[in-house]
Amino acid sequence: MGSDEEINPEKNPILTLVNKFLRVTKEYHGSSFFTRINGQLFATPLFIVTLVVETTDIVFAADSIPAILAVSKDPFIVYTSNVFALLGLRSLYFALAGIMQLFHYIHYGLSLILVFIGVKLVAGGAGWFEIDMKYALMIVAGILTLSILFSIWFPKKDKDQNDEEHSDESVEANENK
Numbered sequence: 001m002g003s004d005e006e007i008n009p010e011k012n013p014i015l016t017l018v019n020k021f022l023r024v025t026k027e028y029h030g031s032s033f034f035t036r037i038n039g040q041l042f043a044t045p046l047f048i049v050t051l052v053v054e055t056t057d058i059v060f061a062a063d064s065i066p067a068i069l070a071v072s073k074d075p076f077i078v079y080t081s082n083v084f085a086l087l088g089l090r091s092l093y094f095a096l097a098g099i100m101q102l103f104h105y106i107h108y109g110l111s112l113i114l115v116f117i118g119v120k121l122v123a124g125g126a127g128w129f130e131i132d133m134k135y136a137l138m139i140v141a142g143i144l145t146l147s148i149l150f151s152i153w154f155p156k157k158d159k160d161q162n163d164e165e166h167s168d169e170s171v172e173a174n175e176n177k
Contacts (some may be wrong), residue, residue, distance in 0.1 A: 014055050015048060024048060070117040070124070071133055104156040107149025113140050 010016075018024065021085075022043045029035040033047035061082045068081045100106055116139060123129050 012052060014052050018043065018048060018051065066121060067117050070120045071136055103148050103151035105147045105151040105154075106144075109143050112143050112147075115141070116143070 001146055018026070021042065024047075025035065025037070025042045025044050027044075029044050031046065032044055033050070034041050035044055065078065065082065068078050072078065116136075120131050120136060
């Protein structure tokens, strides 16, 4: 997000694949995904945008499969959690992005949760030890709660406020000389 790298949507693999099989118009046609021009069927840019966004959701949902397998081996739980991931992951991402600004220690908590899930998966797969699902969920909830509480208890200092404190200290140091 913060890089100066230029994004070229024409090089998107999904867009390249769609262009091989479908004709795509250059302009939108209302809220239609497809339109007929001179009797030929064309996809609209709205269809392409929707396809790219939903493909991203599927990638994120597939990425969450190891995490849910760390919590439960029940196929129903794994399946339904991924269905819900497909339905709500994008909105959860934007909610989390807002929370990350609000609670500055939450990214450490999320990192610790990923480490815990990785250790749980490896240890369970290797047969070293198993962590019961209720304890795993309690650990995840505890880490998340602590990261939020630490953000509240130890607020982030603003850069301007920090600069003011340093300038006040330098003024006092010069006055004492």
